[in-house]
Amino acid sequence: MSPEIVGIIGLFLMMAAMLLLQIPVGFAMGLTGFAGVAWLISFDAALALIGNDLWTTFSSYGLTIIPLFIFMGHICFHSNVNNRLYSCAYTWLGATRGGLAMATVAACAGFAAISGSNTATAATMTSVALPSMRKYGYHPTLITGSIAAGSTLGVVIPPSIVLVVYGIYTGQSIAKLFFGSIIPGLILAALLILTIVVICRRHPAWGPPGEKTSFKEKIISLKGSFEMLLLFGLVMGGLFVGFFTPSEAGAVGSFCALFLSLFRRSLSYEKFLAAINDTLKISSFIIIIIAGAVIFGRFLALTRLPYAIAEWAAALPVAPVFILWVIILVFIVGGAIMDALGLLLITIPIFYPLAVKLNYDPIWFGVLITIVTTMGAITPPVGVNAYVVAGIAKDIPLTTVFKGIAYFLPTYIITIILLEIFPQLILWPASSVH
Amino acid sequence: MKNNSFRNFLIRFQQFKLLLAGISLLLMVIIGFANVVCRNLWQPLKGSFELIGYLGAITIALSLGSAQLEKKHIIVDIITRKYSPGWRRLTSTIGHFCGALFFSLAAWQTWLWGDTIRQAGETSETLHMVFYPFIYLTAFGFAFLALVLVSDLGLSLKKIPAEHTETS
Numbered sequence: 029m030s031p032e033i034v035g036i037i038g039l040f041l042m043m044a045a046m047l048l049l050q051i052p053v054g055f056a057m058g059l060t061g062f063a064g065v066a067w068l069i070s071f072d073a074a075l076a077l078i079g080n081d082l083w084t085t086f087s088s089y090g091l092t093i094i095p096l097f098i099f100m101g102h103i104c105f106h107s108n109v110n111n112r113l114y115s116c117a118y119t120w121l122g123a124t125r126g127g128l129a130m131a132t133v134a135a136c137a138g139f140a141a142i143s144g145s146n147t148a149t150a151a152t153m154t155s156v157a158l159p160s161m162r163k164y165g166y167h168p169t170l171i172t173g174s175i176a177a178g179s180t181l182g183v184v185i186p187p188s189i190v191l192v193v194y195g196i197y198t199g200q201s202i203a204k205l206f207f208g209s210i211i212p213g214l215i216l217a218a219l220l221i222l223t224i225v226v227i228c229r230r231h232p233a234w235g236p237p238g239e240k241t242s243f244k245e246k247i248i249s250l251k252g253s254f255e256m257l258l259l260f261g262l263v264m265g266g267l268f269v270g271f272f273t274p275s276e277a278g279a280v281g282s283f284c285a286l287f288l289s290l291f292r293r294s295l296s297y298e299k300f301l302a303a304i305n306d307t308l309k310i311s312s313f314i315i316i317i318i319a320g321a322v323i324f325g326r327f328l329a330l331t332r333l334p335y336a337i338a339e340w341a342a343a344l345p346v347a348p349v350f351i352l353w354v355i356i357l358v359f360i361v362g363g364a365i366m367d368a369l370g371l372l373l374i375t376i377p378i379f380y381p382l383a384v385k386l387n388y389d390p391i392w393f394g395v396l397i398t399i400v401t402t403m404g405a406i407t408p409p410v411g412v413n414a415y416v417v418a419g420i421a422k423d424i425p426l427t428t429v430f431k432g433i434a435y436f437l438p439t440y441i442i443t444i445i446l447l448e449i450f451p452q453l454i455l456w457p458a459s460s461v462h
Numbered sequence: 463m464k465n466n467s468f469r470n471f472l473i474r475f476q477q478f479k480l481l482l483a484g485i486s487l488l489l490m491v492i493i494g495f496a497n498v499v500c501r502n503l504w505q506p507l508k509g510s511f512e513l514i515g516y517l518g519a520i521t522i523a524l525s526l527g528s529a530q531l532e533k534k535h536i537i538v539d540i541i542t543r544k545y546s547p548g549w550r551r552l553t554s555t556i557g558h559f560c561g562a563l564f565f566s567l568a569a570w571q572t573w574l575w576g577d578t579i580r581q582a583g584e585t586s587e588t589l590h591m592v593f594y595p596f597i598y599l600t601a602f603g604f605a606f607l608a609l610v611l612v613s614d615l616g617l618s619l620k621k622i623p624a625e626h627t628e629t630s
Contacts, residue, residue, distance in 0.1 A: 050542045050550075051557040052535035059564050079571030083519070086600050089511050092518035095487055096494065272498045275514065279494025286491070304484040308525035313535050315522045366538045409540055 031068060035331030038064040042324065042374070046366075053370035054313070057320030064327035077326060085319045089275060090196050095311035096278025097187045100259070100285045101143030102306045106299040107289035109255050110152045113138040116252030118160065119241045126228035126235030128164060129174035130221045132157040136178030137217040138253060140185035141260040142285070146405050150179035150413040154420040160238075167234035168424045170227060173432020176406050176413045177220055177439075183368060183402040185213035187263060187281075190368055190401065192274070193318060194394045197325075197373065198380050201391070201461070202274040203267040208458035209395045210264075212447055216399065219439035227435055255288050268461055314369065321373035328377045337378055338385040348386040349448070355379050356400050356444065363404020367412065371401055392454045396447055403440045406433045469613050472606075476527045479606070483524035490517045509589035516586075516596040523603025530610045555618040562611035569604035576601060 042060035045051045051059070058078070066074035085091065104110075117131035117138070124130070132153055139149050153175050161171045183190045186206035195202035228235040241249075263281045266272045272280060289295035295303070328334055341351050358379075362371045383393040405413040408430050418426045447453055497510040529535050542550060576597035586593050 045557075045560070046538050047541050049553045049557040049560070050537050050539060051560060052537050054535065055557075055561045055564060058568075059560055062564065062567075075567065075571050078568050079575040082568055082604070083572055083575055083597055083600055086522055087515045087519040087596065089515040089518070092490060092494075092514050095518065095521055096490065099487060099491065266498075271502065276494045276498050279491050279514075280498055282491045283495040301484075304487060305480060305528075307487065308480055308483050308521070309528050309532065309534055312522050312525035313529040316526070316529070317536065365540045367536045370536050370538075 031331040032333050032336050034064060034068060035328055035333030038324075038327060038331070039333075052313075052316075053367070053374070054317035054320035057317070057324035057374065059320075061320070061323035061325070061327040065323075065330065068327070068330050078323060081322055081326065082319055085322050086315065088196075091315060091318065093192055093196075093202065093275040093278050094189060094314055095307055096275060096282055097189065097192065098310050098314075099303065099307040100187075100263075100278060100281040102303040103282060103285040103289055103295065103300075104139070104142050104255065104259070105152060105306075106303045107285075107292070107294040109142065110135060110139050110149075111156050112252035113256055114153070114156045116249045118238070119246050119249035122160075122238035123240040125232060125237050126170070126224045128157065128161045128166060128238055129170050129224045129235055132161070132174050133178035133181075133217060133220045133224065136175075137181050137185060137213070138256045140181040140183075140188075140213065142187075142256050142263075142281070143182055146179045146182035146402065146413055149182040150176060150416040151420065153179055154417050158421055164238050165233075165236055167231065168421075168428050169432040169435075170224070170231075170234045171432070172414075172417050172421060172424055172429040173435055174220070174224060176411075176417045176429060176433050177223075177436035178217075179413050179416075180402045180405050181213060181217055181220075183405070184209055184216055184399055186210060187278075188398065189314065190372060190398050191394065193314070193369060194372060194376065194398065195274075196318070197321065197376055198390060198394065200394060201458075203461045204391050204458040205394050206264065206267060206274075207461050208391045208454040209398065210457055211453045212395055212399060212443060215446060215453070216439060216443045219442060220436055223436050223439055255285070255292075258288070259285055317370055317373055321377075324374075325377045334378050334381045338381040341382055342385045348388070351382070351386060352388065352448075355382070355397075359397055359400040360403060360407075363401045364407040364409065364411070366404070368398075368401035368404055371404065372397065389451065389455060391458045392447070392451050395454045396444065399440060399443060399447070403437070407437070468616075472527065472610055472613055473531060475606070476531055476610075479524040479603075480528060483521050486517045486521040486524070490514050490521065493517070509586065509591075512586045512588055512593075516593055519596055520599045520603075523600040526603045526607040527610045530607055530614070551618055555615060558611050558615040558618055562608050562615060565604045565608035565611060569601045569608060572597060572601035572604055 038060050042056050045056040045059060046053055062074050062078055065077055114131060114135040117134040118128065121127040121131040121134065136149055136153055143149060157175055158171060186209050188209065191205040191209060192202055195205045259281055262284060263277045266280060267274065267277050384390060405411060414429045414433060418424060418429045493510050493514055497507045500507050542553060576594045579597060580594040585591055
C-alpha cells in the first residue's frame with residue numbers, strides 16, 4: 029500500500045472518529061497521527077514521536093501567545109469593556125434607523141480589537157444589546173442577525189486566535205497576519221453596517237430610531253472606547269515597530285488590561301478568578317487541538333499526501349482561481365459542520381502547500397480562509413454563534429436567528445471577492461510591518 | 463457510588479491544579495511584561511523566553527483536565543446527536559476508551575522523555591537550569607486527563623450521559 033493511500037485512509041479514519049464516535053477534534057487528530065506513524069514506520073517510532081512532539085509543542089515559546097491573548101480578552105470581558113463600548117457606539121449611532129443594530133456591530137468590532145473569541149463576543153453582546161433593541165421595538169430577525177454576524181468579527185479583527193494558530197502552524201509572521209487582517213475586518217464591519225441600512229430601508233419598522241443625543245454627550249461617550257483604543261494601539265503599535273514579540277504583546281496587553289481594570293475598579297476578585305479560569309480552559313482545549321494537529325501533520329508529511337495533492341491540483345488545466353474557490357467551498361461547507369479552529373488545523377496540511385504551489389501569498393491566504401471559516405460560526409447546522417444568541421434570547425426561536433443571519437451572509441462573499449480582486453488590501457498593511 | 467467519589471476527587475484536585483496553573487499564567491504575564499520594559503530601558507531579562515516557554519507548558523498541562531471535566535473540547539456532533547441513547551452510549555464509550563489510551567501513552571512517553579533529559583543532565587540553554595521537572599509536570603497533566611477520561615468511560619458504562627459543548 030502506497031504512503032499516499034495510507035494518508036487518505038488516515039484522513040477518513042480521523043473524520044470517522046470525529047463524526048461517528050464523538051471523539052474531540054484534537055484527540056482524533058492525535059490518535060490518527062499516532063496510528064498512522066505506527067503503521068508507516070513502527071509502533072516504537074510512534075511512541076517516541078508523541079513523547080517528544082507533545083513536550084516540544086507544550087513548551088514552545090511561540091504557543092504562549094495563545095493563553096496570553098485569551099487572558100487579555102477575558103480580563104476585558106469580565107471588566108465589562110463591552111458594555112462601555114456599546115454605550116459609546118449607542119450614543120453615536122442609536123438615533124438613526126437601525127442605529128442600535130449598527131451600534132452592536134460597531135461595539136463587536138471594538139471588542140474584537142482586544143479579544144480573539146467570537147463566542148465570548150456573541151454571549152456578551154446578546155446580554156448587552158438585546159434589552160436596548162427590544163426596548164425600542166426592534167424586530168427579532170434584525171436583533172439576532174446583527175448580534176450573531178457582528179460577533180464573528182472577533183475572529184477576523186486582530187488579535188485573532190485563529191490567525192495566531194494559522195501563523196504558528198505554517199510558520200508565517202503573526203504580526204503580518206494581524207496587520208493584514210485589519211482592513212478586511214473593517215471592510216466586513218462596514219458591510220455588516222451597510223446591510224443593516226439596507227434591511228431598514230426595506231423594513232423600516234424593524235429598526236426604529238432611538239433617542240437623540242447631543243454633541244456633548246457624544247464626545248463624553250468616547251471615554252467608553254478608551255481601554256479598547258489604548259490596548260489595541262499598544263499591542264498593534266508595539267508589534268508594528270518591532271518593540272516586542274507577539275507573545276510579549278499578549279503579556280503586555282494582559283498586564284495593561286489588568287492594570288486598567290484595577291484602576292477603574294471594574295474587576296472584582298471573583299471576576300478576576302473567572303477570567304483566569306476561562307483562559308485556562310479555553311487555552312487548554314486549543315493547545316490540545318494544536319498538539320493533535322502537529323502529530324497528524326507529521327503523519328501526513330510521511331505519506332507525502334499534501335505534496336501529491338498540491339502537484340496534482342497545480343497540474344490541472346484550470347485557472348488557480350478555480351482551485352481557490354474549490355478550497356473556499358470546502359471551508360464554507362466544513363465550517364458549517366465544525367468549529368473554525370478544528371477545520372483550519374485539519375485542512376491546513378492539505379491546502380497550505382496547495383495554495384503556496386499555486387503562488388498565492390501565505391499571508392493573504394491565511395486572512396482569506398480565516399474570514400471564510402468564520403462564516404461557519406453563523407451558518408446552520410452548527411453555527412455556534414447562532415446557538416449562543418438563541419440560548420440567551422430564549423424567546424426567539426433558532427429559525428429566526430438563522431433567518432436574521434441569512435441577510436448578512438452575502439457580506440462575507442462580497443468581502444472575499446473584494447480581497448481576491450484587491451489582494452493589496454491584505455498585503456500592503458502586512459508588508460509594512462517591521 | 464465509587465465512580466462518584468472518584469469523580470469528586472478529580473474535580474477537587476483539578477481546582478487545586480487550576481490554582482497552580484493560574485499562578486503560572488500570571489508569572490508568564492509578569493515576566494513577559496518585565497522583559498519588554500527591561501529590554502527597552504536597560505537590558506533583557508536573561509532566560510525570560512525559556513522561562514515563559516516552560517511556564518506555558520505547565521500552565522496548559524495543569525489545566526488539561528478542566529476542559530474535559532466540563533466537556534468543553536470541540537466535537538462534531540452533527541451525526542451523533544441523531545443517535546439513539548444506546549448507540550450514543552456505545553460510541554462515547556469507545557471514544558472515551560480511545561482518548562484514555564492515547565493520553566496514557568502520552569503521559570508515559572512524556573515521562574520517559576523527562577527521564578532521558580534528567581539522566582543526560584541536560585539543562586536549559588540560557589539559564590542552565592534543569593528543566594526535567596517541567597516535563598514530569600506535563601506528563602502528570604496528561605496522566606490526569608487520562609484519569610478524567612477513564613472516569614467518563616465509567617459514566618458512559620453506567621448509562622450517565624456526558625454532553626459535550628461546542629466552543630470556538
